[in-house]
Amino acid sequence: MKASTVTGGDDRPSIRQLAAAVAFDVNRTVGGGHASIELLRRTFTSRGWLDADAHGLIVAVSRLTPGTNILAYCVTLGWRYHGWPGALAALLAASIPASLIVFLLTATLAQIDRYAVVRGLLAVGVLAAGVLVLASAWALIKPYLGRSARVQALLIAAVALGLIALDATPVRVLLVAAVIGFLRPTGAARR
Amino acid sequence: MSIVIVYLLLLKATATSFAGMGSLPQIRQDFVETYRFLSDDQLSQAVLVGRATPGPMGAYVVAVGYFAVGWPGAVAGWLAMISPALAAIPLLAAIQRWLHLARMRAAIDAVVIASAALLVAAGVRLLIDGSQQLVRLFLQT
Numbered sequence: 001m002k003a004s005t006v007t008g009g010d011d012r013p014s015i016r017q018l019a020a021a022v023a024f025d026v027n028r029t030v031g032g033g034h035a036s037i038e039l040l041r042r043t044f045t046s047r048g049w050l051d052a053d054a055h056g057l058i059v060a061v062s063r064l065t066p067g068t069n070i071l072a073y074c075v076t077l078g079w080r081y082h083g084w085p086g087a088l089a090a091l092l093a094a095s096i097p098a099s100l101i102v103f104l105l106t107a108t109l110a111q112i113d114r115y116a117v118v119r120g121l122l123a124v125g126v127l128a129a130g131v132l133v134l135a136s137a138w139a140l141i142k143p144y145l146g147r148s149a150r151v152q153a154l155l156i157a158a159v160a161l162g163l164i165a166l167d168a169t170p171v172r173v174l175l176v177a178a179v180i181g182f183l184r185p186t187g188a189a190r191r
Numbered sequence: 192m193s194i195v196i197v198y199l200l201l202l203k204a205t206a207t208s209f210a211g212m213g214s215l216p217q218i219r220q221d222f223v224e225t226y227r228f229l230s231d232d233q234l235s236q237a238v239l240v241g242r243a244t245p246g247p248m249g250a251y252v253v254a255v256g257y258f259a260v261g262w263p264g265a266v267a268g269w270l271a272m273i274s275p276a277l278a279a280i281p282l283l284a285a286i287q288r289w290l291h292l293a294r295m296r297a298a299i300d301a302v303v304i305a306s307a308a309l310l311v312a313a314g315v316r317l318l319i320d321g322s323q324q325l326v327r328l329f330l331q332t
Contacts, residue, residue, distance in 0.1 A: 098246025181301025
């Protein structure tokens with residue numbers, strides 16, 4: 001498969017421009033990749049590097065790729081312009097700054113969490129993290145709650161929650177869900 | 192503990208999830224329950240740091256790796272975070288070839304929905320952990 005399979009805007013960025021745009025847009029948002037993807041779309045379309053169709057296809061690929069969606073988006077975006085070198089440049093630009101911040105914050109936490117005040121703040125933070133994780137779950141399942149897909153989505157969610165209650169491993173939960181979706185495709189499609 | 196083992200365990204979690212935090216249940220099972228590389232408190236802190244940091248939410252695996260084996264573990268976490276993203280390119284070819292099939296699309300959608308259910312379980316666990324920590328602190332003071 002050639003990079004040109006995914007067509008889009010007339011112009012294309014250099015690898016340096018690509019990495020700079022990805023690093024800036026991905027590493028200035030908090031709360032997940034959806035906001036970053038929107039920032040990237042605006043940047044790349046405003047410069048004539050990307051059109052709506054190409055963006056839509058890249059979003060679809062990133063949603064279906066295992067792991068962190070925004071990184072898959074960046075890989076596909078970079079590959080579109082410069083093949084594997086572009087994909088790797090975009091991946092590094094998207095992941096290294098945030099990883100360094102996480103590393104430094106974690107190292108600091110490991111040294112200061114002996115204090116009761118810090119532990120109290122962290123406990124409140126854990127509560128907030130729990131709420132954010134639940135919000136992530138809602139963001140994932142919300143597109144499937146349209147009228148045509150609701151029954152299938154609720155069925156799969158109920159089976160998954162049942163398996164979780166039975167202490168099934170996450171991989172098994174996902175495999176069972178995939179089998180259900182494959183065997184009972186009616187009404188499963190989003191949108 | 193081998194850094195390779197840490198990388199492979201984190202990769203197993205990131206490569207079988209479909210969102211930044213979707214790897215959390217598998218990581219908890221492997222690192223907290225099965226191998227006891229870190230405590231529930233440390234995992235909660237890793238999640239907290241990951242969610243409070245600008246950039247990909249999946250970057251919390253860097254903190255998980257750090258808590259497990261120090262800075263080499265952080266590198267292993269970063270590698271485990273970025274590795275699955277490379278699957279996007281061959282996946283693009285497969286999508287263009289097979290996604291018009293309703294069964295294939297439905298199977299992928301079902302995996303995403305199940306990921307959301309796994310996140311609900313992980314989120315509830317975090318809420319319980321945070322509440323218990325606050326109660327413990329209150330009783331100690």
